[in-house]
Amino acid sequence: MEQQREAEGDDEEKLKDLLEWAAKLGVSDSPSSNNTCLGHSLSVSYFPDAGGRGLGAVRQLRKGELILRVPKSALITTPILLQQDQTLSFAIHTRPSLLSSTQILTVCLLYEVGKGNSSRWFPYLLHLPRTYLLLSTFTSFHIQALQVDDAIWAAEKTVSKAKMEWVEAKSLMQRLHLKPQLLTFKAWLWASSTISSRTLHIPWDEAGCLCPVGDLFNYAAPGEEFNDSENLETAIYDHSVRDTSFENESNEATLNPQLQSLSDGGYNEDIASYCFYARKTYKRGQQVLLSYGTYTNLELLEHYGFILNHNPNDKVFIPLELNMYSCSQWPRESMYINQDGKPSYALLCALRLWATPPSHRRLISHLAYSGSQLSEENEVSIMKWISNKCHTILNKLPTTIEQDSSLLAVLDKTQNLPDLVAVGKVLCSFGDEASSFLEANNLHKGNEGADFVLSSKFRWSLERWKLAVQWRLRYKKTLIDCICNCKEVINSLSCNVRC
Numbered sequence: 001m002e003q004q005r006e007a008e009g010d011d012e013e014k015l016k017d018l019l020e021w022a023a024k025l026g027v028s029d030s031p032s033s034n035n036t037c038l039g040h041s042l043s044v045s046y047f048p049d050a051g052g053r054g055l056g057a058v059r060q061l062r063k064g065e066l067i068l069r070v071p072k073s074a075l076i077t078t079p080i081l082l083q084q085d086q087t088l089s090f091a092i093h094t095r096p097s098l099l100s101s102t103q104i105l106t107v108c109l110l111y112e113v114g115k116g117n118s119s120r121w122f123p124y125l126l127h128l129p130r131t132y133l134l135l136s137t138f139t140s141f142h143i144q145a146l147q148v149d150d151a152i153w154a155a156e157k158t159v160s161k162a163k164m165e166w167v168e169a170k171s172l173m174q175r176l177h178l179k180p181q182l183l184t185f186k187a188w189l190w191a192s193s194t195i196s197s198r199t200l201h202i203p204w205d206e207a208g209c210l211c212p213v214g215d216l217f218n219y220a221a222p223g224e225e226f227n228d229s230e231n232l233e234t235a236i237y238d239h240s241v242r243d244t245s246f247e248n249e250s251n252e253a254t255l256n257p258q259l260q261s262l263s264d265g266g267y268n269e270d271i272a273s274y275c276f277y278a279r280k281t282y283k284r285g286q287q288v289l290l291s292y293g294t295y296t297n298l299e300l301l302e303h304y305g306f307i308l309n310h311n312p313n314d315k316v317f318i319p320l321e322l323n324m325y326s327c328s329q330w331p332r333e334s335m336y337i338n339q340d341g342k343p344s345y346a347l348l349c350a351l352r353l354w355a356t357p358p359s360h361r362r363l364i365s366h367l368a369y370s371g372s373q374l375s376e377e378n379e380v381s382i383m384k385w386i387s388n389k390c391h392t393i394l395n396k397l398p399t400t401i402e403q404d405s406s407l408l409a410v411l412d413k414t415q416n417l418p419d420l421v422a423v424g425k426v427l428c429s430f431g432d433e434a435s436s437f438l439e440a441n442n443l444h445k446g447n448e449g450a451d452f453v454l455s456s457k458f459r460w461s462l463e464r465w466k467l468a469v470q471w472r473l474r475y476k477k478t479l480i481d482c483i484c485n486c487k488e489v490i491n492s493l494s495c496n497v498r499c
Ligand SMILES: C[S@@+](CC[C@H](N)C(=O)[O-])C[C@H]1O[C@@H](n2cnc3c(N)ncnc32)[C@H](O)[C@@H]1O
Pocket: 049, 050, 051, 052, 053, 054, 129, 197, 198, 215, 216, 217, 218, 219, 220, 303, 304, 305, 306, 307
């Protein structure tokens, strides 16, 4: 407890240092420069249900309003790091390698970290997370816990890609005489996860930039801002709002010049700053969220280390037969089931055509492509096909939704347990998967008492397991919802026939 209080005090101190340092560099949430970084529009708060530490509105924010500006000089980008360090610049420029721009930024970040408190970005580097939960940090136990072949394959690919990129970059890091602990794969995973989960897009480097304070915004999927009626109304209103340039420092809120595209952040060449805009109207105290892009849950896990229970961009791909792909023009990636269980437009069209005798397909293809049902019989047959497919997939998976839900409840419970013995006891009573977890973490029977303290490594391992279970549970729920949807369509069509 005492230790926890000390750690929290430490974090507060680090945050205070970060904000003071950022203010000196001109990072500001206010149109008039008042030598403070936050407080006019935003403040750092903790949001347990949406990303943990994040930025909240300290007053009502209007949609399109400029809420944070981070000058170019505060950003960490490869060109900026090369410009300020001749050794780094020399090493990278004199021996051009085949490293990607992301690998080069990863090396540059580790090199900057190696400078310790003489780094210009020291207060920023200090506040970065120590550990990440991205797919690349998953062990084989966590990967198998995903259960679904496609996800396991994607995770294995991610882990081996990270390892390969580290091996490729090693000689450059050695030439730069990085300290031994910064040359390890663990350090590489930390730096590459920092870059994957925190960089923002810039037009001049594919690797993007690290943006102090701007990287405290948590994520909401694009499109989510219209989920409440107030914001739907303001969206309609705002399309008629006059653009105001950033240089206008009147009391009137500065509006996003790209309002029409509803973008919530981007580099603005005219004022050499990264600018963030409210993408909807926020009430005081609400968390202000940023859209990093459009991602499925597996992609969110890969690039950011979390998933969303309500993700309008999530997709479940079911295996189709080869002639299902070939009887329509739709690309494979457009044929999936949405998170709400509804088949995508392309999947429906393709299946409707596939269920039509080949000799009739040409004649009715225009109807299929316009999204129309072709006949009741055709529709019922494809709904039955989809539903059977979902059943088959679910039956092949080693655990059910109910088992996953109970496991998640148990994993939540472990968070409050005081020591390894207690955690071991709760988990041991929970079957094979729990035993494999304990074994993978060297806590198999007879070894529970070896070390009573819950190491942070063990806690993070539990978190990764929890994420894998959350991911597969969400996947299974989508398949179950799809079966229900299919049943509804079949019932309503049969009712039409009977009536
Ligand atoms: C750019 S950082 C945002 C700030 C971060 N919360 C922090 O404390 O530094 C992105 C990371 O925040 C977390 N995150 C962002 N949005 C989230 C959300 N909606 N749900 C859960 N975690 C989220 C993830 O760990 C992600 O990798």
